[in-house]
Amino acid sequence: MKKIMLTLLPATIISMASCGGGEKQTNVVESGIDKTNLDTTVDPRNDFYQFACGGWMKKNPLTGEYARYGSFEQVGELNKQQMKSLIEDLSTKQFEKGSVGDKLCTLYNLYMDSTKLNAIGKTPLTEDLRAIDTVKSKEQLPALIADLHKIDVNVFFAFYIGADDKNSKMNMLHTYQSGLSLGSRDYYLSKKDTSMVKIREQFIAHVGRMLQLFGYSAEDAKKCTEDVMKIETALAESFYTKEQLRVPNDNYHKISYSQFKEDFVGFD
Numbered sequence: 334m335k336k337i338m339l340t341l342l343p344a345t346i347i348s349m350a351s352c353g354g355g356e357k358q359t360n361v362v363e364s365g366i367d368k369t370n371l372d373t374t375v376d377p378r379n380d381f382y383q384f385a386c387g388g389w390m391k392k393n394p395l396t397g398e399y400a401r402y403g404s405f406e407q408v409g410e411l412n413k414q415q416m417k418s419l420i421e422d423l424s425t426k427q428f429e430k431g432s433v434g435d436k437l438c439t440l441y442n443l444y445m446d447s448t449k450l451n452a453i454g455k456t457p458l459t460e461d462l463r464a465i466d467t468v469k470s471k472e473q474l475p476a477l478i479a480d481l482h483k484i485d486v487n488v489f490f491a492f493y494i495g496a497d498d499k500n501s502k503m504n505m506l507h508t509y510q511s512g513l514s515l516g517s518r519d520y521y522l523s524k525k526d527t528s529m530v531k532i533r534e535q536f537i538a539h540v541g542r543m544l545q546l547f548g549y550s551a552e553d554a555k556k557c558t559e560d561v562m563k564i565e566t567a568l569a570e571s572f573y574t575k576e577q578l579r580v581p582n583d584n585y586h587k588i589s590y591s592q593f594k595e596d597f598v599g600f601d
Contacts, residue, residue: 455547462547475599487511489568498585505587510572513565514540521562521569537562 372387395402420441428434443449461484468477478488491511497503515521515536523529537558544554577583588596 458547472599497587498581499587509584512568513572514561515565518569518572518574521566533562 368388369392370389371385372383372391375384375387377384389403393402393407399406420437423434424438424441426434426438428438461481464477464480468474481488489512490508492506492508494504495507497505513521515532519526520529520532520536540561541551541554541558544557545551549557573584594600
């Protein structure tokens with residue numbers, strides 16, 4: 334887009350010059366900053382955060398389902414609403430069997446059929462849990478991890494395709510830390526924050542309850558829950574902090590595929 338604009342710029346200037354004597358046009362450039370998001374009653378030298386975000390926070394009070402709410406969350410919610418409206422409209426129409434529209438509507442209607450979902454219960458997860466139970470050694474883990482990633486279960490790490498942070502002309506495979514059920518390492522490692530200690534206790538109770546609903550005995554569910562917390566806590570200890578994640582160079586470790594295979598034997 335920048336190249337196109339730069340190419341058109343000289344032609345535009347010449348065209349404007351050749352139209353001398355014509356009616357002058359005034360281009361009004363508007364600021365991208367919405368001043369209503371500011372709190373101009375505050376001196377930015379004393380509290381810059383309140384000055385910069387006070388208006389936004391007043392217009393968008395934080396509700397219970399969010400830990401944070403900024404413009405990205407707002408755009409995300411609007412996209413979800415638009416997508417929902419579009420799919421609901423499509424789901425009432427007839428499409429050719431096997432077409433994109435047919436697949437989309439079938440998936441949506443299956444997802445919304447709570448009666449059928451309740452009837453099939455845990456059945457769809459049976460094979461996945463059986464596969465996990467069959468793992469007896471570390472050598473078997475890579476294949477299991479690959480299978481879980483195929484169904485969007487980001488065990489130990491996650492990945493995506495995106496631009497090289499130091500070469501925007503090249504796309505590459507990015508990997509990053511993932512695999513914590515509670516999201517942040519702080520939920521596992523904080524000892525003084527009573528709210529996080531309480532969340533850990535509730536998480537342990539929840540995992541145990543889910544396992545029992547799936548058919549595990551109380552004793553087996555307790556043991557599995559202890560294993561879950563042990564593994565995820567160890568994983569959390571190796572995670573970068575939020576502050577470390579905000580240092581770009583500390584999170585850039587580009588290696589070749591051959592080097593990756595050498596460093597991580599067993600992962601293909």
